[in-house]
Amino acid sequence: MSEIELDPVIHAQARLRVVATLATLDEGDRLAFPKLQKLLEMTAGNLSTHLRKLEEADYVLIDKRFEGRSPATYLELTKKGRRAFESYTETLEALLRGAQ
Amino acid sequence: MSADEPDGPRAHEADVAGRADDAPPSDPAAVLAMIAAQRASTRKGVEPNGPLLFGAWGVAWLIGYLVLYVTYDETLGRSTAWGFVVFGLFLLGALAFTAVHVARRASGVRGASAAAGAMYGWSWVIAFMMACLLFAGLSRAGASPEVMAITANGVSALIVAVMYMAGGALWRVWRMFALGAWIAVVAGAAALIPQPGTYLVMALAGGGGFLVAAFGDLHQTRRRTKRSVP
Numbered sequence: 578m579s580e581i582e583l584d585p586v587i588h589a590q591a592r593l594r595v596v597a598t599l600a601t602l603d604e605g606d607r608l609a610f611p612k613l614q615k616l617l618e619m620t621a622g623n624l625s626t627h628l629r630k631l632e633e634a635d636y637v638l639i640d641k642r643f644e645g646r647s648p649a650t651y652l653e654l655t656k657k658g659r660r661a662f663e664s665y666t667e668t669l670e671a672l673l674r675g676a677q
Numbered sequence: 678m679s680a681d682e683p684d685g686p687r688a689h690e691a692d693v694a695g696r697a698d699d700a701p702p703s704d705p706a707a708v709l710a711m712i713a714a715q716r717a718s719t720r721k722g723v724e725p726n727g728p729l730l731f732g733a734w735g736v737a738w739l740i741g742y743l744v745l746y747v748t749y750d751e752t753l754g755r756s757t758a759w760g761f762v763v764f765g766l767f768l769l770g771a772l773a774f775t776a777v778h779v780a781r782r783a784s785g786v787r788g789a790s791a792a793a794g795a796m797y798g799w800s801w802v803i804a805f806m807m808a809c810l811l812f813a814g815l816s817r818a819g820a821s822p823e824v825m826a827i828t829a830n831g832v833s834a835l836i837v838a839v840m841y842m843a844g845g846a847l848w849r850v851w852r853m854f855a856l857g858a859w860i861a862v863v864a865g866a867a868a869l870i871p872q873p874g875t876y877l878v879m880a881l882a883g884g885g886g887f888l889v890a891a892f893g894d895l896h897q898t899r900r901r902t903k904r905s906v907p
Contacts, residue, residue, distance in 0.1 A: 590701045601723075605788050
């Protein structure tokens, strides 16, 4: 598989799973950190590391807020992130068609 | 998930150790399968299970209405109080099951679709509360047991029908819309049939409709899962 054509931000197993999970939600929907962690079965520290990288690339919006007195973090895929995921899967599909 | 992800847990440990950029499998088909599996498990985690909910309501209607049918008393001109208690318990059971299931799946999701879901949920609550006021008003005005039975059943079923059709439109689910349309037809037909035939129609055609939708949904989900795993 050609590495050059694939987005290096997404082309890492853990981040690909994060982006695929968030892309399953409708546009404009956010997911709470514990729920995302449960869906991915990742440790909190590991997930935070990958989310920071995705935030740096402007693919994921990290929304920290207070719900009553307790802090809550919500994650949302940005338009840029959604487009990146779509073009990543399109590239894979093109590679697959090329390989056949 | 971990079954179709060859280096899942080990890759995560590696991440913690510092090798954060573990590449996915090198075969495009395997990566696409991994994405599909992740999306499927996400949907399972955030969306209500259609077959399960249709099934719960199907069983509640089928048994609940059959109980009303068999406890119908000619001299009273309605089903016995016990019949209504058992019927109510079945509906409350299905309602509690639905509420817990939907709340669990929807927890942790915020934004546009969560707001739409909340409005949809409140529509049920408001519609049924107002229907109860309507029934109280009819009863006060001296409606006979037969008129009460036809109205209570017909209005309630019509609310269910309209809410299912609206839900189908909201989430673009044809099966849900079709089920709502079918319940509307059943409710209309049941109103024309003399008591206690109404309840038999509601049990078999109404409850049966839910169960057909549940099995149809289950079949479709299984087929889709099979297709997405190459």
